[in-house]
Amino acid sequence: MPTKTANDSDADAVKDPTFVDPDLRKRYELVKTRIVEAAGRSGHNPDDVVLVAVTKNASIDVVRQLLALGHQDFGENRAQQLVNRAAQVQEFRDRLTTHGESAPPIDVPEPRWHMIGQLQRNKVRKIVESARLIHSVDSLRLAEEIQTQAAKRDRVVEILIEVNLGEAQKGGIAAPAVRHLVDQIDSMLNVRVRGLMAMAPLTEDQDLIRNTFERGREVYEDLKHHVRERERVNILSMGMSQDLEIAIECGANVVRVGSSLVGPPVVEDAEEEPDAD
Numbered sequence: 001m002p003t004k005t006a007n008d009s010d011a012d013a014v015k016d017p018t019f020v021d022p023d024l025r026k027r028y029e030l031v032k033t034r035i036v037e038a039a040g041r042s043g044h045n046p047d048d049v050v051l052v053a054v055t056k057n058a059s060i061d062v063v064r065q066l067l068a069l070g071h072q073d074f075g076e077n078r079a080q081q082l083v084n085r086a087a088q089v090q091e092f093r094d095r096l097t098t099h100g101e102s103a104p105p106i107d108v109p110e111p112r113w114h115m116i117g118q119l120q121r122n123k124v125r126k127i128v129e130s131a132r133l134i135h136s137v138d139s140l141r142l143a144e145e146i147q148t149q150a151a152k153r154d155r156v157v158e159i160l161i162e163v164n165l166g167e168a169q170k171g172g173i174a175a176p177a178v179r180h181l182v183d184q185i186d187s188m189l190n191v192r193v194r195g196l197m198a199m200a201p202l203t204e205d206q207d208l209i210r211n212t213f214e215r216g217r218e219v220y221e222d223l224k225h226h227v228r229e230r231e232r233v234n235i236l237s238m239g240m241s242q243d244l245e246i247a248i249e250c251g252a253n254v255v256r257v258g259s260s261l262v263g264p265p266v267v268e269d270a271e272e273e274p275d276a277d
Contacts, residue, residue, distance in 0.1 A: 057259075075113075113132055121142055133160065146159065193227075236252050
């Protein structure tokens with residue numbers, strides 16, 4: 001019998017929605033093992049750590065295969081791509097549950113979409129209906145636009161405050177400003193702060209990475225003690241492919257993993273197109 005190659009995966013997925021490329025399965029299992037081991041070393045429950053698969057450079061077929069593995073949390077950097085993929089996956093799920101008498105329905109888990117990239121205010125209206133959690137809120141004006149768009153749709157949008165812990169990066173507010181921003185958002189009926197998101201510098205200096213994540217945990221704990229409803233602030237999103245172990249050891253309960261999980265890029269992370277309006 002001939003051996004299947006990676007090039008056969010798209011065709012196989014069309015024929016069999018439960019098909020998962022063996023290499024993807026191995027990467028997925030390895031990342032999950034890394035999470036379990038890191039949680040074990042630090043005394044955390046691995047079941048409390050959410051893995052967000054960053055699929056910005058992956059094909060839609062990889063998303064479908066991860067769903068076939070039972071995975072539910074997916075992160076996108078671009079608003080338009082998040083909206084497009086949410087629609088594509090919903091159409092895919094609808095097809096699987098409406099086979100009629102020709103085949104039994106196939107249960108594919110409902111995905112939870114995370115907006116993890118920088119979000120422009122004029123893109124908010126695109127994602128408020130699709131995003132389960134927005135990780136990258138870094139200004140009052142952005143929060144106000146989320147409130148406006150969420151109120152129009154009579155829904156509550158959950159967000160994380162992106163905190164800049166000293167690395168020269170595009171987004172994030174200074175740690176001392178977190179409390180003040182959260183206090184301002186607290187009056188918004190349709191926006192709910194769930195915690196913080198932070199990134200470590202791109203470096204091989206493990207001590208610097210750990211110090212950054214430990215600072216993130218300190219800011220997170222300070223915020224929990226500051227808000228009135230302490231139990232609603234329970235998400236600390238830190239750690240990516242190269243540093244997820246350190247992040248978990250420092251208290252992260254959401255990690256955002258791309259290349260280690262989905263493999264080499266096959267989709268270019270293009271710049272967001274401007275709105276027509």
